[in-house]
Amino acid sequence: MRELRKTSQFMMKTNRLVVIRHGESEFNLENKFCGWHDVSLSPNGASEACDIAADALIKAKMQFDVCYTSVLRRSRDTADIILAKMNSSYVPIKADWRLCERHYGNLTGYNKRFIADRYGEEQVQYWRRGYDGLPPPIQPDNRYYYAICNNPVFSDVPAGQFPLTESLHMCVERVKPAWDDILDEVLKGNRVMICIHGTVARALIKHIEGLSDEDIQHVNIPNSVPRVYEYDLKTGKLIGGGIYLGDPEYIKKMTAQVASIGK
Numbered sequence: 001m002r003e004l005r006k007t008s009q010f011m012m013k014t015n016r017l018v019v020i021r022h023g024e025s026e027f028n029l030e031n032k033f034c035g036w037h038d039v040s041l042s043p044n045g046a047s048e049a050c051d052i053a054a055d056a057l058i059k060a061k062m063q064f065d066v067c068y069t070s071v072l073r074r075s076r077d078t079a080d081i082i083l084a085k086m087n088s089s090y091v092p093i094k095a096d097w098r099l100c101e102r103h104y105g106n107l108t109g110y111n112k113r114f115i116a117d118r119y120g121e122e123q124v125q126y127w128r129r130g131y132d133g134l135p136p137p138i139q140p141d142n143r144y145y146y147a148i149c150n151n152p153v154f155s156d157v158p159a160g161q162f163p164l165t166e167s168l169h170m171c172v173e174r175v176k177p178a179w180d181d182i183l184d185e186v187l188k189g190n191r192v193m194i195c196i197h198g199t200v201a202r203a204l205i206k207h208i209e210g211l212s213d214e215d216i217q218h219v220n221i222p223n224s225v226p227r228v229y230e231y232d233l234k235t236g237k238l239i240g241g242g243i244y245l246g247d248p249e250y251i252k253k254m255t256a257q258v259a260s261i262g263k
């Protein structure tokens with residue numbers, strides 16, 4: 001991906017878009033698969049949204065006209081915190097179920113190390129990062145099954161489309177129509193922030209950047225680090241970006257932590 005432009009060349013009219021993963025959640029802290037379970041940010045996650053995400057956006061002099069989130073509270077709360085710190089709480093937030101995290105099936109709620117010890121690291125990494133890796137469907141005896149099925153935040157999910165598990169591939173197909181709506185906003189010149197989740201961000205990034213099924217397996221998204229894209233408003237083409245805002249050493253460390261199965 002090319003670098004963002006530093007100066008206005010040939011009077012090209014462009015618009016920037018930010019994709020960001022929510023701050024650390026309670027399940028991120030406990031190293032548990034989360035997916036469609038609706039957990040809160042950890043105290044550290046709320047601080048990250050304020051001190052890492054918002055500060056990076058303020059430093060880069062970014063402002064927004066509209067923000068997209070999933071319907072899950074870790075995504076919405078992160079957007080609220082960022083916009084408040086930017087003195088931009090007036091920015092409308094559009095919560096869209098199609099931007100929810102990948103449904104982690106029956107892995108939901110389990111510690112990743114526990115699952116790796118039971119099924120082996122190779123199998124777990126395939127479930128986590130293989131493009132067609134499909135965890136076993138969630139079962140009624142999973143302790144989060146009823147909380148997920150009965151969560152009213154999912155009331156907009158059309159009948160027949162409520163998943164019991166999802167691969168990254170399925171997540172890409174779910175996110176494409178939502179992305180078409182978002183790209184319309186970007187190309188109208190509205191400044192958009194998308195505040196979402198690790199795997200649905202990978203689905204979006206694969207689609208936006210045209211990454212191969214193989215290459216996306218190696219992409220890991222740290223919490224609370226803004227990733228910027230730039231579009232040519234005349235042609236509608238992506239002309240730069242996929243660039244993180246923030247301290248490269250911090251980003252490298254946090255990305256490695258996300259890639260790891262952990263303890």
Ligand SMILES: O=C(OP(=O)(O)O)[C@H](O)COP(=O)(O)O
Nearest residue numbers: 032033034035101128197198199
């Ligand atoms: O729900 C999740 O992502 P989220 O914390 O971004 O919402 C996943 O549990 C992240 O786990 P993974 O990085 O092993 O795919």
